[in-house]
Amino acid sequence: MSETVRYDLADNVATITLNRPDAMNSLTVETKLALRAAVDRAAADPSVRAVVLTGAGRAFCAGQDLREHGDNLTAGRGLDGTVRDHYNPIVLAIASMAKPVVAAVNGVAAGAGASLAFACDLIIAAEKASFLMAFTNVGLAPDSGASWTLPRLVGRAKAAELLMLAEPVRAPQALEIGLVNQVVPGEELESAARALAVRLASGPTVAYGAVKAALGHAATHDLASSLEREAELQDLCEKTADHHAATAAFLAKEQPVFEGQ
DSSP states (O other): OOTTEEEEEETTEEEEEEOOGGGTTOBOHHHHHHHHHHHHHHHHOTTOOEEEEEESTTEEEOOBOHHHHHHHHHTTOTTTTHIIIIIHHHHHHHHHOSSOEEEEEOSEEETHHHHHHHHSSEEEEETTOEEEOOGGGGTOOOOTTHHHHHHHHHOHHHHHHHHHHOOOEEHHHHHHTTSOSEEEOGGGHHHHHHHHHHHHHTSOHHHHHHHHHHHHHHTTSOHHHHHHHHHHHHHHHHTSHHHHHHHHHHHTTOOOOOOOO
16 A cells, blocks of 8 residues: 555554645545545455544645646646546545544645545544635635535535635534534544544444445435335344344343444
């Protein structure tokens, strides 16, 4: 794997770290390919039951590497396919992974970098972190799913404001408007994100995947269709060893132990 992305596995938690700290973890082709590979690796590994996505250094991710983008413009290559070929598959891989993904936002999350955080299931931000929908600052439309995820997090009016005015949102305000789940002191971010991921990794993995599937379906379907999808997912979960063991533990007044299957 490219050195621009680190991949670590411990306690059933895969930690994926964007590792271009000198460039604020901005996304080059090499980095995007490495990130996609890391996400796919975590999704396919049965020993991984939760994932943390974070950045090295003072930034989470500053979005597209504009130096590389500028070179593409000069050479007449335009966007060079990056939205369809790179960003879209990464976001879909994160969102469709049947495992919980925690974004640990340690600093600036801008443009596609912020969109990557929004694609995750839970977001913990350091107190000094910030989010910037930087697209219109360079005359571009939103990408990497921001037009889908952002309104579902903060509502359409606030999403339009953040996308059009492109003003930074500091972590405390992000918590206030529902953009993130938790804000912690910077020195506690790594431990807080890890504690949450370890908790999720010890839980009912199939049920967590079903929650993601149900929410994703309900976001674009009517009530009747969503009820049917819930029924399908319940049938799936009912067949798991975790469900049967947890039911038996409940009846015995014991704490369940989930194996993730």
